[in-house]
Amino acid sequence: MKKFLYIFFINLFLFSKSFALIEIDITRGNLDPLPIAISPLHVDIKSENYDGIKIKVLGEDISKIIEDNFRSTGLFNPLKKEAFVQKPDIAHLKPRFEDWRLIKAQALVTGKLLVKDGKLKVEFRLWDLAAAKEMTALAFTTTPSNWRRVAHIISDKIYERLTGEEGYFDTRIIYVAESGAKNQRVKKLAIMDQDGANTKYLTLGNELVLTPRFNPTNQMVTYMSYFRNMPRVYLLDIETGTQEVVGNFPGMTFAPRFSPDGKKIVMSFAKDGNSDIYTMELDSRVVEKITEHSSIDTSPSFSPDGKFITFNSDRSGLQQIYVMRSDGSGVKRVTFGKGIYGTPVWSPRGDLIAFTKMHKGKFYIGVMRTDGTGERLLTENYYQEAPSWSPNGRVLVFYRETKSGTKGEGFSAKLWSIDITGYNERRLKTETDASDPSWSSLLSK
Amino acid sequence: MIRSLIYSITFHSLLVILTIVSLPFMLREPIDLPPIVSVELIQITDKTSIPYAPKVRKIIEETKKKEERLVSEQAPPAAKAKEKPDRIPLPNEKKEEKQIVKKKQNPDEIKPEIRQSSQFEKKEIIDTNQIAALIDKAKEVEAVKQKKNDKVTQSSQKNSFATGLTLSQEDALRAQIFGCWSVPLGLPYDEDLLVRIKLKLKKDGTIMKSEILDHQRMNRPGQKFYKVLAESALRAVRLCQPLKVPPTGYDKWKELQLNFNPTEMLKG
Numbered sequence: 001m002k003k004f005l006y007i008f009f010i011n012l013f014l015f016s017k018s019f020a021l022i023e024i025d026i027t028r029g030n031l032d033p034l035p036i037a038i039s040p041l042h043v044d045i046k047s048e049n050y051d052g053i054k055i056k057v058l059g060e061d062i063s064k065i066i067e068d069n070f071r072s073t074g075l076f077n078p079l080k081k082e083a084f085v086q087k088p089d090i091a092h093l094k095p096r097f098e099d100w101r102l103i104k105a106q107a108l109v110t111g112k113l114l115v116k117d118g119k120l121k122v123e124f125r126l127w128d129l130a131a132a133k134e135m136t137a138l139a140f141t142t143t144p145s146n147w148r149r150v151a152h153i154i155s156d157k158i159y160e161r162l163t164g165e166e167g168y169f170d171t172r173i174i175y176v177a178e179s180g181a182k183n184q185r186v187k188k189l190a191i192m193d194q195d196g197a198n199t200k201y202l203t204l205g206n207e208l209v210l211t212p213r214f215n216p217t218n219q220m221v222t223y224m225s226y227f228r229n230m231p232r233v234y235l236l237d238i239e240t241g242t243q244e245v246v247g248n249f250p251g252m253t254f255a256p257r258f259s260p261d262g263k264k265i266v267m268s269f270a271k272d273g274n275s276d277i278y279t280m281e282l283d284s285r286v287v288e289k290i291t292e293h294s295s296i297d298t299s300p301s302f303s304p305d306g307k308f309i310t311f312n313s314d315r316s317g318l319q320q321i322y323v324m325r326s327d328g329s330g331v332k333r334v335t336f337g338k339g340i341y342g343t344p345v346w347s348p349r350g351d352l353i354a355f356t357k358m359h360k361g362k363f364y365i366g367v368m369r370t371d372g373t374g375e376r377l378l379t380e381n382y383y384q385e386a387p388s389w390s391p392n393g394r395v396l397v398f399y400r401e402t403k404s405g406t407k408g409e410g411f412s413a414k415l416w417s418i419d420i421t422g423y424n425e426r427r428l429k430t431e432t433d434a435s436d437p438s439w440s441s442l443l444s445k
Numbered sequence: 446m447i448r449s450l451i452y453s454i455t456f457h458s459l460l461v462i463l464t465i466v467s468l469p470f471m472l473r474e475p476i477d478l479p480p481i482v483s484v485e486l487i488q489i490t491d492k493t494s495i496p497y498a499p500k501v502r503k504i505i506e507e508t509k510k511k512e513e514r515l516v517s518e519q520a521p522p523a524a525k526a527k528e529k530p531d532r533i534p535l536p537n538e539k540k541e542e543k544q545i546v547k548k549k550q551n552p553d554e555i556k557p558e559i560r561q562s563s564q565f566e567k568k569e570i571i572d573t574n575q576i577a578a579l580i581d582k583a584k585e586v587e588a589v590k591q592k593k594n595d596k597v598t599q600s601s602q603k604n605s606f607a608t609g610l611t612l613s614q615e616d617a618l619r620a621q622i623f624g625c626w627s628v629p630l631g632l633p634y635d636e637d638l639l640v641r642i643k644l645k646l647k648k649d650g651t652i653m654k655s656e657i658l659d660h661q662r663m664n665r666p667g668q669k670f671y672k673v674l675a676e677s678a679l680r681a682v683r684l685c686q687p688l689k690v691p692p693t694g695y696d697k698w699k700e701l702q703l704n705f706n707p708t709e710m711l712k713g
Contacts, residue, residue: 021643022609023702024619027709029626029681075630106627106680130680163631164669394631421630 033077034162037105038067040081041122042088044114050144055115058147059088062122065151066109066158068195069169072417073159074424079105088112092125097132105129109158120144124154126161136161148197153444168390169194172440173397174212174221175415177201178433182408189223191238194439196429202236211386211436215258218440222246222256222265233267235282247280247287255298260306266290268298277311277328290328301353302326303346303370310334310344310353310370321355323370334372343386346370348441349393352420356385356398365398367420378422391441395419397428399435609697614690621689626681628707629673640675640705642682648695650687655679658702678705 041059049055070076085099092110100108111124123139138157140150149170156167177190177199189202189209202221203209210231212223221236233246233256247253249269256267263282268275277290277300291297295315302309310323316333321344324331335341339359346353350370357364357377363384366377384400397417404411413435415428428437610618632638641658657663657679663672682688682703690698 021700021702022698023704024615024622026619026622026626026678026681026703026705027707028623029628029707029710030624031628031630031710033630034627073631101684106684128676128680130683131676160669162673163629164671164673165631 033075034107035077035079035105036070036107036109036162037079037084037100037103038063038070038109039084039086039088039091039111041110041124042092042112044112047113047115048117050115050118050120053115053144053147058115059111059113062111062113062147062151062154063109065148065195066155069152069155070159072195072426074419074426075163079103095127095129097127097129100127100129107135107162109154111154115144118143120147120150122147122150122154124158126158148193149443152193152195156442156444165394166392166442168392168395168439168442170442170444171391172214172218172443173415173428173437174202174214174440175399175430175434175437176209176212177430178413178435179205182404182411189221189236190430190432190434192430199431202238202241211255211438213257213438214440215262216260216441217262218443220258220262221438222258222267224254224256233265235265247285249278249287253278255300257301259302260304266300266302266309268300270296277309279326290326291324291331292328297322299343301345304348304350308346308370310346312342312344321353321372323353334370335368335375336372337375345387345389347389347393348391352393354387354389354396356387365396365418367396376422378418378420379416379425384416386436388438390417390439393420397437397439399437401435609694610691617689622681622685622703625685626705627677628710629677630711632670632674632707632711636670638671638674638707640671640678642675642678642703642705644682644688644701644703646688646690646699646701650690652682652686652688655682674705674707678703681705 040063043055043059047055054061067078070078083103085103086096088110089112091108092112095108095110106129108127108129109124110127111122113120113122115121119141120143121139121141123137125137126135127133128135136157138154140153142150152170155169159165159167159169171194172191173194174189174191177188178185180186186205187209188205189212190199191202192199203225207226210224212221214221219238221238223234223236224231225234226232227234227245231252231254232249233253234243235246236243246256246265246267251269251271253267253269256265258265259279264279265282266277266279269278274294275296275298276292277297278287279290280287290300290309291311291313293313293315295313296319297311297313297315300309300311307326308323309326310321312319312321314320315322319340319342320333321335321341322331322333334353335355337357337359339357341355341357343356344353345355347367352367353370354365354367357366362380363382364377365379365384365387366375368375378396381400382403384398387396387398389396395417397415399413400416401413402411413433415430415434415437416425417428418425428434643656643658644652645654647653657675660675662668663675
């Protein structure tokens with residue numbers, strides 16, 4: 001009995017001791033972008049030349065793309081290569097962690113590539129320098145002309161490993177390329193890689209084009225153009241270049257968007273000054289009327305699960321944003337702020353809606369929860385609109401026009417991107433003026 | 446029967462007493478410490494504890510000068526004319542005293558020698574200055590200071606009871622880790638993300654062992670953000686080595702738990 005009591009006493013004290021463990025709350029840290037070293041990829045000496053590609057510098061070119069991608073996120077700080085201490089081939093085998101820590105890097109990317117028999121083989125490793133261990137390693141084989149995409153895919157993998165979020169580098173952006181004087185703009189449909197490379201023009205510019213949108217597989221684009229002087233929704237197959245008018249509507253159709261499964265198009269159809277939202281199934285061409293109201297209902301966008309649609313309407317007097325079930329029931333107004341709200345777009349994550357707001361002559365791009373709460377205005381400018389989400393729901397791309405003189409001088413339209421935190425606003429490189437961007441989903445999915 | 450009853454009663458009462466005495470959370474709960482704002486505190490301690498002595502010296506010298514002046518003032522008949530320029534700097538001197546007092550409020554860690562010297566010096570000021578107004582001021586200041594001092598000692602007691610480290614020791618450590626921790630900026634701000642790391646330390650502050658308390662969560666599907674946060678916290682601790690631990694009391698801090706919570710930062 002006594003023994004038992006003793007043991008009990010001792011246990012009690014041990015127990016109390018474990019409670020007395022010192023706890024320190026760390027609620028703050030350093031918000032600087034994570035310093036990362038991206039070593040040039042080592043080019044295997046057995047590599048053969050491939051037409052048009054400089055094999056010797058390919059390793060450096062790929063690491064440059066990765067570096068640019070990372071810098072553009074605002075979350076990472078790629079370190080200068082001059083400070084690097086180890087040669088790429090040795091670093092790829094086993095980096096000397098102390099040396100890399102010395103230049104204040106916290107993560108390191110190494111890799112090597114081989115071009116042989118008309119194939120490009122790339123492998124890379126991501127190292128945690130503080131823990132002195134490998135975090136991830138992958139290899140890809142593809143045709144050498146695809147080297148830019150390989151660089152983007154590697155960027156995506158590293159980004160995902162370091163942030164916990166899917167990347168968005170192996171993507172494209174479709175937009176309206178603009179040229180000419182302000183009152184005689186030539187507008188062409190253009191497509192480019194997310195970093196501004198590989199621009200291609202999809203239309204000739206004879207007809208005005210507006211609001212291009214990708215379908216989920218990135219094969220098709222729907223947009224608005226003119227058919228017999230009437231604005232109509234078009235469908236374009238990017239690979240084949242074939243275009244067609246969507247549906248047989250006796251009036252103008254505009255503001256199209258694909259459903260998340262790509263089987264439907266949702267759009268506005270206007271007749272006699274009243275516009276309502278319709279969907280059309282692409283296979284069966286069955287048209288369904290979704291809203292029934294004497295006001296202007298437009299800019300519909302599906303939620304990623306396909307169960308809801310957000311749109312804007314002036315049924316309450318001023319244009320505001322509404323959410324309804326995808327069959328048109330349960331219409332609910334979600335914005336009640338001052339000003340005019342438009343172009344709602346549901347985030348691919350499903351948690352937010354991005355929008356354009358106009359108030360007192362200023363334009364804002366903002367995000368809010370899907371019930372309209374938690375509105376955050378990310379950027380304010382003279383004129384900007386049409387936000388489009390990156391596939392991971394982290395970044396918005398939109399376009400911004402500058403104020404022009406009476407004759408249109410000084411006018412420009414450019415694409416910009418911003419993080420949903422409101423930080424890291426930057427201009428996207430385009431060959432010409434640009435508007436109405438739409439971000440594709442990941443190509444390699 | 447009675448025997449077992451006695452056993453039972455003594456046993457239960459012992460249990461109750463032990464619970465009250467030995468389980469710190471019983472005492473900790475009602476104390477309800479406000480979250481401690483840290484960085485400012487440390488900086489002041491760091492500064493005050495170093496340049497304190499020279500300042501005290503200055504003040505002592507000044508008071509000595511005052512003494513001299515006062516003595517000399519008594520002698521010459523032309524005192525009235527001189528009094529004015531002398532009286533003007535007096536408010537300044539008062540201010541200086543106030544400053545000293547202010548600095549005394551925060552550090553609970555001032556070494557005893559310094560504290561002694563400051564009290565000594567304060568007495569000297571009061572002794573030497575026979576001007577009524579100044580004495581009044583000094584009394585006020587003293588009163589305020591005493592109140593504040595009381596507060597500080599109280600809270601530091603609470604704190605050291607709760608953690609085993611003094612406020613400034615804890616702050617020094619916290620500030621060090623703040624600097625090493627690169628918060629993963631891509632994390633969603635509305636998710637419940639808290640990473641708890643248990644450390645075993647050597648006497649010099651280097652890490653013997655680091656362990657994430659719910660490390661199973663790291664490899665669960667859908668917990669990528671948690672994994673990223675946990676890795677960043679581990680990185681911070683490793684980069685910070687050796688930790689700025691107090692020179693004494695190794696037993697108290699040889700095991701530490703760090704709770705990394707980025708919510709506040711990501712929201713802001």
